[in-house]
Amino acid sequence: MGGHFQARPSVGASARAGDALWAAARLVRAALALTFRRLILANKIFTFVTVFCFVATLAAVAAASDEKVNSVGARFVLIPAGTFMMGLDRDARGVLGDEVPRHRVTVSKAFYLGKYEVTQAEWRKVMGENPSSFKGDANPVETVSWEDAQAFIEKLNQMEGTARYRLPTEAEWEYAARAGSELPFISGDDETDLGRFAWHEDNAFYSSHPVGEKEPNAWGLHDMIGNVWEWAFDWHGRDYYAQSPETDPQGPPEGERRICRGCAWLSGVLACRFTDRLANEPDVRGDFLGFRLAFDVEER
Ligand SMILES: [Ca+2]
Numbered sequence: 001m002g003g004h005f006q007a008r009p010s011v012g013a014s015a016r017a018g019d020a021l022w023a024a025a026r027l028v029r030a031a032l033a034l035t036f037r038r039l040i041l042a043n044k045i046f047t048f049v050t051v052f053c054f055v056a057t058l059a060a061v062a063a064a065s066d067e068k069v070n071s072v073g074a075r076f077v078l079i080p081a082g083t084f085m086m087g088l089d090r091d092a093r094g095v096l097g098d099e100v101p102r103h104r105v106t107v108s109k110a111f112y113l114g115k116y117e118v119t120q121a122e123w124r125k126v127m128g129e130n131p132s133s134f135k136g137d138a139n140p141v142e143t144v145s146w147e148d149a150q151a152f153i154e155k156l157n158q159m160e161g162t163a164r165y166r167l168p169t170e171a172e173w174e175y176a177a178r179a180g181s182e183l184p185f186i187s188g189d190d191e192t193d194l195g196r197f198a199w200h201e202d203n204a205f206y207s208s209h210p211v212g213e214k215e216p217n218a219w220g221l222h223d224m225i226g227n228v229w230e231w232a233f234d235w236h237g238r239d240y241y242a243q244s245p246e247t248d249p250q251g252p253p254e255g256e257r258r259i260c261r262g263c264a265w266l267s268g269v270l271a272c273r274f275t276d277r278l279a280n281e282p283d284v285r286g287d288f289l290g291f292r293l294a295f296d297v298e299e300r
Contacts, residue, residue: 066078066220067115067220068112070156070160071159071160072121072122072125072126072156072159073121073122073125074114074115074116074118074119074122074293075114075115075116076112076113076114076115076293076295077112077113077114077115077219077220077221078110078111078112078297079107079110079111079112079113079172079175079176079219080110081106081107081108081109081110082106082107082175083104083105083106083107084104084105084107084174084175084178084180084182085102085103085104085105085182086102086103086104086105086171086174086175086241086275087099087100087101087102087103087241087275088100088102088184088273088275089101089102092184093184093270094270094273096276096277097238098236098237098238098239098240098241098277099241099275099276099277100241101241101242103241103244103246104246105171105175105244105246105247105249106246106247106248107171107172107175107248108247108248109248109296109297110297111168111172111294111295111296111297112294112295112296112297113168113172113176113221113292113293113294114221114292114293114294115212115216115220115221115222116140116211116212116222116223116292117140117141117211117223117227117228117230117290117291117292118140118141118152118290118291118292118293119137119138119139119140119141119211120132120135120136120137120138120139120140120141121137121138122141123141123144123152124137126152126155126156126159127151127152127155131143131144131148131285132208132287133287134207134208134287136208136210138210138211138212139208139209139210139211140208140211140223140227140228140290141290141291142208142228142286142287142288142289142290143285143286143287143289144231144285144289144290144291145282145283145284145285145289146167146231146258146280146282146283146284147282147283148285149167149231149291150167153165153166153167153293156293164295164296164298165293165294165295166233166293166294166295167231167232167233167291167293167294168232168233168292168294169232169233169234169248169249169250169251170232170233170234170249170251170259170261170277171248171249172232172294173224173230173232173261173262174261174274174275176219176221176224177217177221177224177225177261177262177274178217178274179217179218179219179221180218180219181217181218181274184273184274184275185225185272185273185274186198186217186224186225186272186274191269191272194225194226194269194272196214196215197214197215197216197217197225197226198214198223198225198226198227198263198272199213199214199223199226199227199264199265200225200226200263200264200265200267200268200269200271200272201265201266201267201268201269202269204226204227204265204266206265206266207265208227208228208264208265208287208288208290209227209265211223211227214226214227223262224262225262225263225272225274226262226263226264226265226267226272227264227265227290228264228265228288228289228290229260229261229262229263229264229267229278229288229289229290230260230261230262230290230291230292231258231259231260231289231290231291232251232258232259232260232261233250233251233258233259234249234250234251234252234258234259235251235252235253235254235255235256235257235258235259236251236252236255236256236257236258236259236277236279237251237252237255240252256281257279257280257281257282258279258280258281258282259277259278259279260277260278260279260280260289261276261277261278263276264288264289265288266288267288
């Protein structure tokens with residue numbers, strides 16, 4: 001029996017073993033708690049970083065938003081910088097002399113361009129009157145000359161305390177109208193589906209129409225083709241494409257007529273190619289002549 005007793009641990013030894021086990025358990029529990037707290041802390045940090053990144057991304061997107069709205073309610077789309085082929089090949093169907101040669105152009109800076117033509121409501125808010133023939137607040141303003149457009153731009157700039165508004169250059173206009181397309185029409189290789197995107201001779205019933213009723217191009221711009229022709233900044237040069245700089249061409253330094261782009265409600269389909277160039281003296285007004293605004297992305 002004595003051996004039996006001796007084979008069992010003594011009460012003292014048992015208590016020490018229990019203490020050791022208890023201490024080990026506490027250590028394990030403490031280690032687990034620490035690990036758990038670290039996991040919670042790590043999780044909190046992870047959550048914080050995730051939320052911070054999300055908010056920062058939202059702020060960045062808002063700061064360089066794809067769309068902006070100005071003081072008279074005009075909407076603008078951010079057009080990315082890029083390179084495209086401007087003009088038409090010499091053997092293209094219906095090609096005109098001033099559309100050639102097809103040549104590489106780089107628009108070196110992103111810019112904002114009106115999502116729609118300037119409307120009559122916007123014009124009236126700035127100029128206090130409405131010269132248009134086809135009346136309608138949402139219709140594009142027309143019967144405005146290139147000089148009238150400059151007067152509107154000057155007054156809008158004054159109203160907003162800025163100098164940012166301007167007409168797009170001809171290259172910016174064609175680049176934005178194409179929105180990546182290398183085909184001759186906004187509807188593709190030919191004019192079969194042109195009516196989805198544009199008011200022109202065959203569907204406009206000899207009138208302008210409210211902006212934005214037709215489908216936009218791939219960059220969200222409406223009525224780049226059709227509705228009213230749009231004044232661009234440039235002087236017209238018949239042979240300009242053969243000598244223009246590859247980067248940010250601005251048109252010839254002087255001339256007699258300013259460029260208009262994009263065809264109108266009275267235009268036949270061939271004038272509704274991306275490349276067709278109309279030109280008018282800068283004081284000419286017509287019920288088929290309007291414009292859209294551009295402005296640069298602010299430098300930071
Ligand atoms: Ca147009």
